Amino acid sequence: MKYTYKQCLTDCTSKLVQEKGYLIIGQGARDGGHGMCATIEEKLKDSCIELPVFEETQTGIALGMGLAGENIISIYPRFDFFISGMSQLINHSDKINLMSHGKFKPNIIFRVGVGAKVPLDAGPQHTNNYTNQFKEMLTWIKVHEISKSVDPSKIFDEIYENGGIHLVVEHYEYYGDIVCGS
Amino acid sequence: MLGLEELAVVREVKFTSADLKQFEEDIAKEYENGSIKGPIHLSDGNEEELIKIFSYISSNDFVFSAWRNHYHALLHGVDQKYLSDEIREGRSMGIMSNQPNFFSSSIVGGIIPVALGTALAYSRHENIEKKVWCFIGDMTYESGLFWEAYKFSRYHNLPLNFIVEDNGKSVTTDTKVTWNSKMEVLDGVIWYSYKSKFPHHGTGKWVNF
Numbered sequence: 001m002k003y004t005y006k007q008c009l010t011d012c013t014s015k016l017v018q019e020k021g022y023l024i025i026g027q028g029a030r031d032g033g034h035g036m037c038a039t040i041e042e043k044l045k046d047s048c049i050e051l052p053v054f055e056e057t058q059t060g061i062a063l064g065m066g067l068a069g070e071n072i073i074s075i076y077p078r079f080d081f082f083i084s085g086m087s088q089l090i091n092h093s094d095k096i097n098l099m100s101h102g103k104f105k106p107n108i109i110f111r112v113g114v115g116a117k118v119p120l121d122a123g124p125q126h127t128n129n130y131t132n133q134f135k136e137m138l139t140w141i142k143v144h145e146i147s148k149s150v151d152p153s154k155i156f157d158e159i160y161e162n163g164g165i166h167l168v169v170e171h172y173e174y175y176g177d178i179v180c181g182s
Numbered sequence: 183m184l185g186l187e188e189l190a191v192v193r194e195v196k197f198t199s200a201d202l203k204q205f206e207e208d209i210a211k212e213y214e215n216g217s218i219k220g221p222i223h224l225s226d227g228n229e230e231e232l233i234k235i236f237s238y239i240s241s242n243d244f245v246f247s248a249w250r251n252h253y254h255a256l257l258h259g260v261d262q263k264y265l266s267d268e269i270r271e272g273r274s275m276g277i278m279s280n281q282p283n284f285f286s287s288s289i290v291g292g293i294i295p296v297a298l299g300t301a302l303a304y305s306r307h308e309n310i311e312k313k314v315w316c317f318i319g320d321m322t323y324e325s326g327l328f329w330e331a332y333k334f335s336r337y338h339n340l341p342l343n344f345i346v347e348d349n350g351k352s353v354t355t356d357t358k359v360t361w362n363s364k365m366e367v368l369d370g371v372i373w374y375s376y377k378s379k380f381p382h383h384g385t386g387k388w389v390n391f
Contacts, residue, residue, distance in 0.1 A: 064299020
């Protein structure tokens with residue numbers, strides 16, 4: 001059976017929502033409209049919260065909901081957009097364990113897409129990948145880049161088991177590829 | 183003070199104005215002795231206002247504050263010894279607690295989206311009657327982050343209350359001069375003005391560490 005990168009992301013997302021109660025928040029979470037939405041199954045719609053375009057606020061909302069006990073998948077269709085939420089990510093989510101002495105233990109996944117350059121090149125504001133820069137800046141949040149040779153399910157299995165805060169970077173260019181191990 | 187009209191008293195506040203002042207005076211002395219190895223932002227002049235506001239805040243509610251947070255933490259029930267120890271360890275600007283729920287940050291406006299998220303989470307559960315209270319200064323009140331959160335919370339009827347503590351400035355920058363105006367008090371926003379004897383940071387005396 002062919003098991004694509006996109007199908008794997010879809011199944012991993014559904015498993016987290018259905019078995020761990022994760023909520024999906026962000027633009028397109030419920031209403032669709034960008035590539036990542038193709039990995040959110042229709043049956044999950046009741047667990048999706050469509051938000052306005054306000055990435056910094058969205059990133060803070062994810063933490064705030066996490067503090068209240070909700071498990072959150074916060075989606076961003078482009079890394080270029082996600083950087084608008086950097087202050088919340090770096091100054092709050094990444095510092096929450098240190099500043100609260102581990103008293104707050106939110107479970108949050110920041111799912112970020114890297115825009116494709118083929119067959120269409122989306123240009124200088126829609127295709128950047130800042131994973132390495134974020135790895136250098138983040139001290140607590142675990143950063144996972146799902147490159148061509150990585151099976152997404154292994155990353156999501158770790159998140160499923162351990163929770164915590166994770167930045168997961170995915171590439172639209174690989175959505176049709178067959179993932180390792182399938 | 184504005185915006186308290188529809189609130190109900192839910193708590194008997196155990197601190198007096200004198201208690202609060204004494205706490206900050208004790209911290210000020212320790213700071214001037216050089217024994218606190220981090221910045222402190224002391225409160226003064228708003229004791230009565232805060233005692234009244236906290237009588238409307240349940241101990242089960244979630245309180246968000248900024249760098250000048252000692253009064254808020256004490257009044258919400260954060261353990262006094264824990265608070266003092268945190269301040270002594272240089273962590274005055276980011277006090278956090280999960281019993282009771284208290285989150286503070288030294289990023290201007292940064293608490294607003296987080297408070298919004300907590301209110302959004304509470305609103306999803308009919309059996310949760312908790313509220314969220316977000317204390318901000320007058321400069322933060324003018325920010326875009328506030329506007330986004332205010333609009334979203336009002337349009338979605340979220341249990342989020344903003345309290346604007348107006349001392350007319352951000353650090354030493356005059357809010358009204360920089361904006362060339364000042365925003366009116368919006369519906370549902372609690373607002374009061376005050377003057378503190380303390381500067382933005384420290385006590386006003388030079389400290390040799």
